Amino acid sequence: EPTQDLSIRREKWVGRRTQRVEDKRFITGTAKYVADIRIPGMLYAIYVRSPHAHARIVKVDKSVAESVHSSVRVFAGEDFSDVEPLIDHVALDNLLRTPQAVVSIDKARFVGDAVAIVVAESELIASDAAAALADAIEYDVLDSVMSVAGAEQTSPNIHDALGTNEIYRQTERHGDTDDAFARADRVVSSTLHHNRYGAAPMETRGVLANFEKSENQMTVWSSTQMPHFLRSVIAGQLGLSENRIRVIAPAVGGGFGQKMATSPEEVAIPYVAYRLGKPVRWIEDRREHLIAATQAKEQFIKLDAAVTKEGKILAVRGEFVGDGGGYSFNTESALIEPALAGKAFPGPYRLEAFDETVAASLTNKTPVAAYRGVGWTAANTSREILVDDIARELGIDPVEIRKINMLHGEELPYRSITGQLYDSGSYHESLAMAVEKIGYESFRERQAALRKEGRYIGLGISTYVEQTAWGSESSAQAGTPLPSHDNATVTMDPSGTVLIAVSTSCHGQGHETSYAQIAADGLGIDVADIKVIDGDTDATPYGLGTYASRSAVIGGATVARASADVRAQILRAAANMLEVNPDHLTIADHKVQVIGSPSVSLSLADVAYAAHWDDAVRAENPMLTSTKFYDPPATYANGCVAVELEIDACTGQISLDRIVAIEDCGMQINPMIVEAQVHGAVTQGVGGALYEHFKYAPDGKPMTTSYLEYQIPSAADMPPIEVYSIETPSPFSVGGIKGMGEGGQIAAPGAVANAVADALAPFGAKVSKLPLDPDYVLSLIHGVDGW
Ligand code: MCN
Ligand code: SMO
Known part of the structure; x- marks a missing residue:
């Protein structure tokens, strides 16, 4: 066996819907916060x-x-x-x-x-x-400054020394937009005031x-x-x-980026x-x-798209202006929203050219920082709304227009116009699957029939690409470069059980289970034989923790690599004991066996014992331990969310009928965890689309200071979320894993917004702000904003 197995072993545990081992203490209230x-x-x-x-x-x-x-x-x-x-x-x-x-x-x-x-x-x-x-x-x-409009002018300055409230403005031109706009049959424009909402962790x-x-x-x-x-x-x-x-x-008890x-x-x-x-x-x-605590996501996005009459999107001119609040949040930045939005804007679509204007301004509001899908939610929502606007203007079916513009798997690896290197993906397949599962064809008939009765149902689709695996490369491709450094240590003790110490830091995602699954297959043992520790700087190797859907790829790979190394040490020790060549040995079910003659074997516990205490066996490396590092290439997950809803045209109330989510995060470690992550992320996206917005009075007093005014979705507001997977492995990452923790929140708001516009198409509704609260929905019906 090679000493450095760079792939992830996939035997009994990896890929299996293993029950989360950490949940007992959360559910029984014994976890210590x-x-x-x-x-x-x-x-x-x-x-x-x-x-x-x-x-x-x-x-x-x-x-x-x-x-x-x-x-x-x-x-x-x-x-x-x-x-x-x-x-x-x-x-x-x-x-x-x-x-x-x-x-x-x-x-x-x-x-x-x-x-x-x-x-x-x-x-x-x-x-x-x-x-x-x-x-x-x-x-x-x-006087307080409550709007980013006119931020470049002075007075009053929030930070006296700056002489302005606009802390960044930059235009990057990718390709020749002038040429594309000159060739276009039509220009379709769309604006979105993306709401200010935020994490609502239980703790x-x-x-x-x-x-x-x-x-x-x-x-x-x-x-x-x-x-x-x-x-x-x-x-x-x-x-x-x-x-x-x-x-x-x-x-x-939850972090969600905050x-x-x-x-x-x-x-x-x-x-x-x-x-x-x-x-x-x-x-x-x-x-x-x-x-x-930091709030998130507020941006003003303006888009002009140059399109052909056949529905090809040639180029886009985009402006992304972030409302950063009172400080450009320390150790992050007020740029994280607009800068990440600009770079992620193209998503799964081909663009010949793109003008990307990114700006961030300060206001006298709570600072903005990360919240699940940083920048990408706003980018995706604005883009998917634009794509539907284009489809409606050209009289093309929204599914059709996506097919026309979407990258095919064979075109990948593909460098997007903003420099993001998409490794692999199933853009068309995910869309097709969502369309099939939600029953797109029969929906149109039902919709037409119900409209005659004065009932308004709508179906919205939102496709997405999710940048994951944040290491140095991914953060550079995101537009906010930061170096990174992560490690895991895997150690087998003299009794043959295993301790994993990781530099990622779980706060709900299920890493204890996921990492144990990887090491269990790597070492031929069970999840129950493994303990995972994180979140203690005295007990774990250095690393940057958990955010930006990086842990499965980075933590998973460091654990796999360290496990492979320990496996090799075990095989060397066992080879000493059996007096055979280590290449002729393998590990399965707690035993080291001779390949081809499983009856010649040693228990792992005996090998581990000997490796610690028998000086003839332990040879050059007395401890069965290894620390491995990984700073991965960027990997890009993808998927598609489809939403069906009904709007009460009298009250403006929206009820969600169905949500279908297709997730492709490459090789899955634990499909049950992946599914649960989609549930959580989609629910938070729905919250952002329908309910959540931090409101301020004109003098800057916050008006949403309890969950009475700041409404988050409850189980009663959500229909069941139907999750389906496609597994397109990454050709770049260890084991083909891609991250996935944010996709649902990136995609769901666009699907909800598009479903609302679809339901209200008879009224010519065009969504230009979120959330879609009843007031706003009524204004879309009656054509008066502020109804
Ligand atoms: N997973 C998997 N197979 C894959 C990809 C992921 O089995 N191919 C599993 C992982 O093992 C992990 C989970 O899915 O248990 C999410 O993995 P990943 O996408 O790598 O994301 P991270 O673990 O790095 O978590 C970060 C991500 C982010 S950025 C936010 S924000 C968020 C999210 O996770 N915050 C959360 N999900 C959350 N879930 C909970 N409960 N609480 C939060 O604060
Ligand atoms: S907002 Mo997630 O912690 O990257």
Whole structure:
């Protein structure tokens, strides 16, 4: 056997619908989240946050809070003067930076901006003291900027030093759009105000930090997706040595991208603990979460498409303007939305030319950061709406127009006009499957019949390409280059059971099961013989954690490679014991066997024991362990979502009847997990299409501060989601795996929007904003916006 098996072994476990091993502790309530961890003597932190969208902070009178109780201590902006402000690292020229102090000193730039942290021996005392302080803080309230329109003009400037609120604007021309527009029979235009919505994890954010002075040791528990990266950031901002910091992500109740970049709180709370020499914890409440945790996805997209009368889309001119909120979110960027949208815009379609204008501006709203399908949701939704608009204008069937413009599998690998290298895919096959499964043909008849009765049903289709496997290459192809580095360590102990330590950091996706499946097939053992640990920087090798649907490809490959290496070590040890050539051995069902004569075998446990304790056997490598690295090429998953719905023309209410989702993520490790991921992502996409939007009053006061006003879909709102798979392996990645965690949210909103426009075609409806709440739907019917 080769010592370095670069493919993933697929025997008993990989590809099987294995029940998730981690779920028992989640379902029985025994999983430990940050809020469950208690350290004797720990102090409770409560934030005092700005009630104003834009205001100078004039005076923070700490004595008001400190007189509430002897245990109260207040940390205001100036107390963090030796903490480096947070800044984004995206390596793009012409991007203006907006350094963010972990607690603001000069100004509040959105309602919820941190102005002080109050710490006390109990949560109640801290709350009382924080409330007293909040009433006493003096502000000089400024005009607030609530729109990206005119952002390049000055006044008022959200960051005084910048002289503008527009922090980036760049046009990249791919191919000759002028020529394509000159040749076009028609130009079809479409605009989309993509709504501002965001992650709604069951667990809000939370940090517990403990600085033990005698040990010179800082331990930080945080509900994070990126423990190692957070450790690097804390070390840098606080000036501590990195090996003295241990970051632990205990059970994390959902992240969805929001817990990816470092929050100011994740630096401020450790600093307070460091200063006090005591454990300090902060747990965000839901209202705080809805105003202070990052929001997402708001963009203004303008598209002009040059098309032929036969329905060929020659070229597009696109403008993507992101509304970044009060700061270009540190360690990420206000660009993540519009920049990723621009690069992903072509999706599965051929374009001869594309003008890509990307801009990001600041407003006095909560900063925008990652949320499942960053940039890609808006890009996909706007593009799929445009494609339907073109079809309607030309009188071509929406399925037909997609077929005309879509890449065929044989054309792949294919470099898109924006430079994304699609590895492989099943664009036509996924569309065909969606059309078949949703019953497209018979639908049209039903629709026509129902329309005569005054009932409006609609069917919408949205195809997508999902960029996955974020390593250095993928992030560069996305337009926001960042290097990456990930590893896994696989170790077999003397009894023959296995520990896997990974640098990805699961927060709901099912990695314990998926990785165990890979190692089980790699080592000829069962999932039950394997323990997977992640989310602890002292116990796992360095890496960037879990986001951008990278873990299956990267974590899967590092585990496969390290397992292959350990397998080779086992075979060498067994070869010593059996006095045969290791090439003549294989592993199956907990045994090392001679190929062709399975009766000559050793139990894995005996080999592992000997490899540890028998100096004649353990030879050159005393431990059955291996750490492997992987920084993958980009891989692109694809699929298609089809939605059938009905609109009540009197109330504007939408009811979803059916959702069909076709997923192609290459080789699947666990089809049951893939299916569940599609369920979650599609549901979040439906939330964005129909319900979710962070609303602000004209003065910048948030109007969606609880789940009464910020509505997310419940099980009752969702029809069953029918998921079907196609497996087109990636020719580039280890094992042919592609990621898939975001596809549903990328595709579903476009399918919903197109279904609404289809249902309301008799009214000439054209969707130009989201969500499709009843008010907006009625305006589409009656032709008056703001009905
Ligand atoms: N998988 C598989 N076979 C494949 C691809 C994936 O079996 N070919 C499995 C993986 O093993 C993994 C899951 O599907 O268990 C998702 O894998 P992947 O697409 O690699 O995505 P990540 O594990 O890197 O997760 C990140 C992705 C993102 S970016 C967001 S946002 C999101 C999502 O996952 N956040 C989630 N799904 C989430 N699910 C939960 N429960 N909670 C979140 O916060
Ligand atoms: S938004 Mo997902 O964590 O990339």
